[in-house]
Amino acid sequence: MSTSAQRLPALGGVLPIARLRHLFRPEDVEKRLQKLPPREHESLRATYERMLERGPERFQVKPGGLPAMDHLYDELPNFHEVLDDLRRQLALCQDSQDALELTPMLLLGPPGVGKTHFAREVARLLGTGMGFVSMSSLTAGWVLSGASSQWKGARPGKVFETLIDGPYANPVMVVDEIDKARGEHAYDPLGSLYSLLEHDTAGAFTDEFAEVPIDASQVIWVATANDERSIPDPILNRCNVFEIDMPDADAARAIAVRLYQGIRGEHDWGRHFDPAPEEDTLARLAEMPPREMRRAWMTGFGNARLAARDKVTPDDLPAPTGKKAGIGFMH
Numbered sequence: 001m002s003t004s005a006q007r008l009p010a011l012g013g014v015l016p017i018a019r020l021r022h023l024f025r026p027e028d029v030e031k032r033l034q035k036l037p038p039r040e041h042e043s044l045r046a047t048y049e050r051m052l053e054r055g056p057e058r059f060q061v062k063p064g065g066l067p068a069m070d071h072l073y074d075e076l077p078n079f080h081e082v083l084d085d086l087r088r089q090l091a092l093c094q095d096s097q098d099a100l101e102l103t104p105m106l107l108l109g110p111p112g113v114g115k116t117h118f119a120r121e122v123a124r125l126l127g128t129g130m131g132f133v134s135m136s137s138l139t140a141g142w143v144l145s146g147a148s149s150q151w152k153g154a155r156p157g158k159v160f161e162t163l164i165d166g167p168y169a170n171p172v173m174v175v176d177e178i179d180k181a182r183g184e185h186a187y188d189p190l191g192s193l194y195s196l197l198e199h200d201t202a203g204a205f206t207d208e209f210a211e212v213p214i215d216a217s218q219v220i221w222v223a224t225a226n227d228e229r230s231i232p233d234p235i236l237n238r239c240n241v242f243e244i245d246m247p248d249a250d251a252a253r254a255i256a257v258r259l260y261q262g263i264r265g266e267h268d269w270g271r272h273f274d275p276a277p278e279e280d281t282l283a284r285l286a287e288m289p290p291r292e293m294r295r296a297w298m299t300g301f302g303n304a305r306l307a308a309r310d311k312v313t314p315d316d317l318p319a320p321t322g323k324k325a326g327i328g329f330m331h
Contacts (some may be wrong), residue, residue, distance in 0.1 A: 109244030112289025131162030
């Protein structure tokens, strides 16, 4: 790793510190490339050539101090316990030569509570980039760890691609809906995570497609799930587990207000609407999961604009989840 630190654009109110970390040994890649038969394994050949072209160095980023997080406490009122833990871990590495090291997080909670949004905000706060894998859509674990180049259509896994194609050695990797992972026959789709979540073994992670060890020890892991009962104990034992509840009524109203103001401020058409939403409209929004609120506001703004009004009323909002809504805007 380079001994000279580099400065990147300010994040969270502090200047991040970035050092260069070597993710792989170019000589290992060159040996693999030389052994490939001519005019065969073109995809694997292109992968090795891409690795050599990009080189082994990536930025290993950490905040230069404790980043400002008050806005996250306001935006994510039901994530205070997770944010407290994140602050504690960030405080340990500030003003030190230690790298940013965060214990893998597992967020348990009902759909729409904001788990994936939280993960994206963590990536934005730390400035390390993000990889995303939805386990609910997978039928094989190779999407995480790659598939052997002997298989037709094989390719590297998401961990490899995020590290090799991205600029960072320590991106946030989100494993969404980990409890819905499905395997084929006896294959464990989460098997690769057992070593990836361990700092020591992740330092020599070998993607099954590329078959070249890479350093995945600095990856910041955030997993989400609705139910922990189907998650293997080896995964649970490697994570800090947090149960995320739906925000209470006051917190939900506050989230709805911030979304209203944010959407209004992001668009020129927002000037046609009152600076603050109506109380009865807020009451309706507060009954929705946070994930549905933005879509509801957008529908409400559109319906109000069609009616030439500067206020969004409860009737402008979409039907509650579970009720069939009409096609297009509601009148």
